[in-house]
Amino acid sequence: SQELEQSPQSLIVQEGKNLTINCTSSKTLYGLYWYKQKYGEGLIFLMMLQKGGEEKSHEKITAKLDEKKQQSSLHITASQPSHAGIYLCGADMKTPGGYQKVTFGTGTKLQVIP
Amino acid sequence: SQTIHQWPATLVQPVGSPLSLECTVEGTSNPNLYWYRQAAGRGLQLLFYSVGIGQISSEVPQNLSASRPQDRQFILSSKKLLLSDSGFYLCAWGRDKRWPLHFGNGTRLTVT
Numbered sequence: 278s279q280e281l282e283q284s285p286q287s288l289i290v291q292e293g294k295n296l297t298i299n300c301t302s303s304k305t306l307y308g309l310y311w312y313k314q315k316y317g318e319g320l321i322f323l324m325m326l327q328k329g330g331e332e333k334s335h336e337k338i339t340a341k342l343d344e345k346k347q348q349s350s351l352h353i354t355a356s357q358p359s360h361a362g363i364y365l366c367g368a369d370m371k372t373p374g375g376y377q378k379v380t381f382g383t384g385t386k387l388q389v390i391p
Numbered sequence: 392s393q394t395i396h397q398w399p400a401t402l403v404q405p406v407g408s409p410l411s412l413e414c415t416v417e418g419t420s421n422p423n424l425y426w427y428r429q430a431a432g433r434g435l436q437l438l439f440y441s442v443g444i445g446q447i448s449s450e451v452p453q454n455l456s457a458s459r460p461q462d463r464q465f466i467l468s469s470k471k472l473l474l475s476d477s478g479f480y481l482c483a484w485g486r487d488k489r490w491p492l493h494f495g496n497g498t499r500l501t502v503t
Contacts, residue, residue: 281434308489319397319481319494327489365434369488376442377423377488383434 281366281382289388290356298351298385300366306346308369310379315362323351323364353387361389393418397482397495404502410455410469412498414482417463422484424465425492426457429479441465477502 282301290296300309308327312320324333326342326349333340337354353360367381397414404410416422423442427435437450439457447457454473458466465482479499483492 310491312494317479317497317499319496320483320492322491322493325489325491367435367492374442375488376440377485377490377492378437378440379425379485379492380437381427381435 281368281380283364283366283382283385285385286383287386287388289390292357292389292391293355296353296356296387298364298387300349300351300382302347302368304347306342306349306368309342309346309349310367311340311349311351312365312367312381313362314365314384320365356387356389358389358391361387363387393484393493395482395484395493395495397498399498400496401499402501404472404500406474406502407471410467410472410476410500412467412480412482412500414465414467414495415463416465416484419463419484419486421462423486424459425483425485426465426467427481427483429481429497431478435481439467472502474502476500 280303284299310325311323314320324340329344329346331342339352342349363384363386365381365384367379370378370380372378394417425440426438429435441447441459444459455469479497481497482495485492
């Protein structure tokens with residue numbers, strides 16, 4: 278089965294600093310999703326990447342998928358307290374029936390200190 | 392627009408009691424539906440998924456079961472809860488591969 282490893286597991290940064298979270302797969306990624314979760318709440322979809330080398334941005338968050346499609350990174354520029362939370366990457370898995378199943382990494386807990 | 396509702400938000404149940412968590416989706420038809428569990432310090436574990444009414448696939452052997460009595464309704468059940476069933480349960484809906492899943496707000500279940 279496909280496994281996703283995220284690093285770091287946790288991160289504490291000063292407000293205004295940049296940071297990067299990585300997501301590495303043991304297999305080729307065909308659909309890679311980034312989500313944000315606040316404690317005790319559901320996951321909020323951030324971005325989806327499909328093609329090798331693809332890069333997407335939303336406000337101060339940029340996500341990239343490498344050319345080999347086995348690693349993705351999430352970069353936050355000039356972090357703010359509102360960026361705090363748990364960031365999870367998810368990937369589509371192959372299924373016998375061709376249906377969608379998404380597996381997730383263990384998450385990166387981000388704290389932003391004002 | 393599509394919305395997903397999940398309830399209750401929190402639940403405290405004694406060991407051996409039954410469980411029923413409900414999830415409904417609005418604004419779309421024939422969605423794929425999912426139940427995930429998130430344990431403390433661990434990632435999301437897929438428990439069940441469904442591609443249609445009455446069609447349930449189980450990912451891990453466990454004390455739980457799922458049902459889909461209507462197109463946009465997904466229910467997670469147990470006849471007798473175990474302590475190990477405690478966790479944060481999330482319902483999600485999706486369409487096809489390379490389409491993001493959208494999650495409910497989750498249910499925090501504590502089995503005492």
